[in-house]
Amino acid sequence: MAITATETETTAPGAFGPAAALSCRECGERYDLAPRFACEFCFGPLEVAYEFGSVTREAIQSGPNNIWRYAGLLPVPGNVAELPNMNPGLTPLVRADRLAAELGMRSLHVKDDSANPTHSFKDRVVAMAVEAARTFGFRTLSCSSTGNLAGAVGAASARAGFRSCVFIPAGLEEGKIVMAAVYGGQVVAIDGSYDDVNRFCSELIGDPAGEDWGFVNVNLRPYYAEGSKTLAYEIAEQLGWKLPEQIIVPIASGSQLTKIDKGFRELVELSLVEDRPYKVFGAQATGCSPVAAAYEEGHDVIQPVKPDTIAKSLAIGNPADGPYVLDVCRRTGGAVARVDDAAVVDSISLLARTEGVFAETAGGVTTGVLRKLLDEGSLDPAAETVVLNTGDGLKTLNAVEAGVTATIKPSLDVFKEAGLF
Amino acid sequence: MSVSVRVPTILRTYTKDAAEVSAEGETVQAVLADLDANYPGIRGRIVDDNGKIRRFVNVYVGDEDVRFAQGVDTPTEAGTQVSIIPAVAGGC
Ligand SMILES: Cc1ncc(COP(=O)(O)O)c(C=O)c1O
Ligand SMILES: [Zn+2]
Numbered sequence: 427m428a429i430t431a432t433e434t435e436t437t438a439p440g441a442f443g444p445a446a447a448l449s450c451r452e453c454g455e456r457y458d459l460a461p462r463f464a465c466e467f468c469f470g471p472l473e474v475a476y477e478f479g480s481v482t483r484e485a486i487q488s489g490p491n492n493i494w495r496y497a498g499l500l501p502v503p504g505n506v507a508e509l510p511n512m513n514p515g516l517t518p519l520v521r522a523d524r525l526a527a528e529l530g531m532r533s534l535h536v537k538d539d540s541a542n543p544t545h546s547f548k549d550r551v552v553a554m555a556v557e558a559a560r561t562f563g564f565r566t567l568s569c570s571s572t573g574n575l576a577g578a579v580g581a582a583s584a585r586a587g588f589r590s591c592v593f594i595p596a597g598l599e600e601g602k603i604v605m606a607a608v609y610g611g612q613v614v615a616i617d618g619s620y621d622d623v624n625r626f627c628s629e630l631i632g633d634p635a636g637e638d639w640g641f642v643n644v645n646l647r648p649y650y651a652e653g654s655k656t657l658a659y660e661i662a663e664q665l666g667w668k669l670p671e672q673i674i675v676p677i678a679s680g681s682q683l684t685k686i687d688k689g690f691r692e693l694v695e696l697s698l699v700e701d702r703p704y705k706v707f708g709a710q711a712t713g714c715s716p717v718a719a720a721y722e723e724g725h726d727v728i729q730p731v732k733p734d735t736i737a738k739s740l741a742i743g744n745p746a747d748g749p750y751v752l753d754v755c756r757r758t759g760g761a762v763a764r765v766d767d768a769a770v771v772d773s774i775s776l777l778a779r780t781e782g783v784f785a786e787t788a789g790g791v792t793t794g795v796l797r798k799l800l801d802e803g804s805l806d807p808a809a810e811t812v813v814l815n816t817g818d819g820l821k822t823l824n825a826v827e828a829g830v831t832a833t834i835k836p837s838l839d840v841f842k843e844a845g846l847f
Numbered sequence: 848m849s850v851s852v853r854v855p856t857i858l859r860t861y862t863k864d865a866a867e868v869s870a871e872g873e874t875v876q877a878v879l880a881d882l883d884a885n886y887p888g889i890r891g892r893i894v895d896d897n898g899k900i901r902r903f904v905n906v907y908v909g910d911e912d913v914r915f916a917q918g919v920d921t922p923t924e925a926g927t928q929v930s931i932i933p934a935v936a937g938g939c
Contacts, residue, residue, distance in 0.1 A: 452903070464933035466857055469892075469903035471935035551938065572939040618910065620939060625907060628932045632856045632866055643938040651938060679937040727902065730914055739939065744912065746937040749902070 441561040444479060445501035448472040448648050451750070459501070461562050461645040471746065472648045474501045481696055483667060486659075491516050493550055493656040499692060500656070501649050502557045510586050511556055512578075514549030515656050517541040519664035519812070525780040529800055533810045535670070537661055538783055544605060545818035546739075546786075547682065548578035551653035555642035556582050558649035564640030565589055570627040571643075572620050572678065572739045573602030574817055579642055580609035591639075593623045598738060601821040619733060621744050643679075654682040658689025661812055662699050669699055671809035674707045674796050676788045676816055677717050677762070678740040680747030683708055687754045706754050707805065708762035709795035711737035711770060711787075717748045721762035726752060736767045736825050737787040739817060761804055765794035773797060774819060774826055784819030792816070848873050850923045852882060853930040858893075861886040870929075875906060876919040878929055893931060894919065903934045 437459060448457040452470025463472055481498045489495030493515030494507040507513075518538045526534035539547040552575070559567055567588040569579050576592040583590035590611030594603070595618060607613045616623045630636035631644050642650045662669055669690055675683040687706055693699045710718045713735025716728045728748035733741035745751070755762050765773070770790035777793045778784050785793065796813050799805035819826070834840045841847065852870050854862050862868050870885070872878035876898070883890035893904055898919060900906055906913045907930040913921040923929060 464855075464857055464903065464935050469857065469901060469933050469935070471903070570937070570939070575939055621912070622910060624937050625905070625910075625912075625930070625932060628855075628936045629853060629930060632853070641936075644936040647936060647938060678939045681938040730912060732915070742937060742939055744905070744914075744934070744937075746935045 437561050441503050442474075442501040442558075442649075443503055443506075444476045444498060445474045446477040447475045449475040461558070461564075461640065463645055463647045474648050474652050478692075478696060481698065483698060486663065486698075493553060493653070496656055496659045499659065501554060501652055503561075506557060509557070509560070511553050512543045512549050512582050512585060514542045514553055516660060519661060520781055520783060522781050522813075525777065528776070528780055529797060529807070531800070531807045531811060535661075535665070535812045536777070536781060536783055536815055537657065537812055538815050539657070540783070540785065540789075540815055540818035544574070544577045544581045545821065546574035546578065547654070547657065547814075547816040548574045549582070550656050551575075551650045552578040552582045552642055554653040555579075555640065555646045555650040556586050556588075558646045559588065559640035559642075560586070562640065564638055566591060566639045567642060568592060568627070568639050569642045569644075570594075570620065570623040571606070572741060573598045573606065573821070574739055575643065576606035576613065577602060580606050580611045580613075583611055584609040593627055595620050595623050599822050599824060601823060605821065620742050621730070624742075651681045651685055654685035655689035655692070657682070657814070658686045659693065662690070662693050665810070667699050668810075669693070669702050669704045670812040671702070672705045672707065672760070672805060672811040674709055674792050674799075674811070674813045676740055676792045676814065677708045677710050677751055678742045678745065680708070680717060680745045680751035682816070684747050684750045684754055687758070704758060705760040706758045707760040707795065707799060708751050708755050709792045710762065710764045711735035711740055711791050712764045712766040713737070714741045714743060715764035716743060717745060717751050718762045718764040720748065721752060721755065735770075736822075737770055737791050738822075739786065739788045740791060761799065763795045763799055763804075765791060765798055769794040769798070771825055775828075777815070778819070783815055785815045786817035786819050786822040787825050788817050789815035789819070790825070848923070848925045850878055850925065851928050852878065853928065855931055855933055857933065858889060858931065861889040861892075872923060874919065875908065875913055875921045875923060875929065878923050879919070905932045905934045906930070907932065
């Protein structure tokens with residue numbers, strides 16, 4: 427059995443920094459730091475548990491200008507910044523005064539993760555997976571992906587010297603396919619939905635053919651998922667070591683949302699920020715909104731759906747972290763809401779027109795939900811709010827219809843006649 | 848009515864490390880009962896006390912998640928493949 431063979435290898439002390447163990451989110455059972463992702467007893471998801479040393483604001487601020495300034499809070503070795511990786515993070519927290527004015531809000535920021543090396547937040551999570559793969563001795567990096575993750579894995583593999591082979595549903599946006607393929611790894615399109623791709627990858631892991639393969643979002647998932655905590659750390663640091671009062675996060679598997687919450691709680695625990703109530707809001711596209719549906723109906727279980735939306739990066743019909751998203755949004759007093767594809771397109775334009783931020787469809791979903799929650803009165807327009815843009819609009823060009831204002835001859839007269847000044 | 852069942856790593860202690868075993872039965876429920884007769888205890892890991900598939904387990908007949916079909920009553924035609932898979936993968 428491939429996985430077990432790797433599990434028995436002992437990992438060098440310190441290879442995972444402050445990470446102490448994997449623990450089951452459901453039953454609390456603890457495991458050694460190994461490439462495993464589901465609890466032996468209850469199948470529950472495993473997540474990284476820590477024994478943090480001293481972490482100060484000063485130490486963080488004197489660190490590198492990327493996620494490695496938070497290395498003391500992540501499952502990575504102390505010398506991680508010297509290893510070959512993509513160095514993502516510290517993306518702009520854009521003060522969105524013009525968007526705020528248009529929406530009637532007092533304080534709004536856009537965390538713009540399209541500024542990462544492969545133009546989505548996935549570089550954060552993949553950076554964690556790369557370190558785990560290095561430690562476990564995997565040679566091939568792989569993933570199931572709706573596109574952005576595939577690009578991030580391709581690039582990070584190229585830089586860190588892994589072979590890569592990624593799996594995507596057929597029919598993805600061209601920009602994402604090119605970004606996945608250009609780094610020289612294999613890109614395999616599966617005739618089916620993301621959920622089909624995910625099932626395929628889960629089976630490959632248990633098969634000799636998948637031996638020595640590190641799937642960033644399957645057998646490396648506990649480590650990978652921790653990368654999303656860096657969004658929480660950066661937002662708090664960029665707000666002047668303060669938690670925002672409201673945050674709106676897109677949901678596909680729901681992993682990012684739950685880890686942002688984990689990141690905020692750690693900052694409070696470590697006294698890096700003052701405790702302050704914050705509300706987490708989840709955003710889905712109507713054509714794939716199983717978590718929003720469960721939220722609206724007051725359910726704890728997620729009924730899987732078959733996705734049909736232009737927001738392909740969020741098109742997971744059976745989200746692994748769905749129940750935990752419900753927990754976080756309910757506990758913090760937030761909500762989970764959905765908007766249709768027309769609102770997604772509208773909101774991409776709104777964000778671009780007001781703030782100069784060109785979001786991919788996922789950012790349209792998040793901005794759309796921001797607007798909808800304000801209209802409904804479930805978001806406080808006076809509270810300090812952060813909305814995430816997790817990916818770049820250049821990856822989903824087909825979603826928007828924007829073009830030249832006019833085509834004219836190079837003539838001043840024609841320009842003036844056309845009334846363009 | 849023999850079907851082939853793919854067993855995830857976590858449950859292979861029951862099947863003596865076999866990744867794939869065969870079982871008899873015309874529905875998922877019957878297949879799980881037959882599995883349990885040969886590999887005692889395995890069924891209880893997959894379904895709860897009420898006979899419902901556990902929250903963090905996905906069961907597929909062919910390519911279809913049985914939650915989209917008839918759950919444990921989903922028919923399992925001879926020769927189809929039943930897959931049992933931990934549900935926690937993902938993050939896209
Ligand atoms: C741009 C973008 N935003 C958000 C997400 C959601 O991530 P998660 O699965 O962590 O909910 C994805 C997933 O692919 C994505 O590509
Ligand atoms: Zn457990």
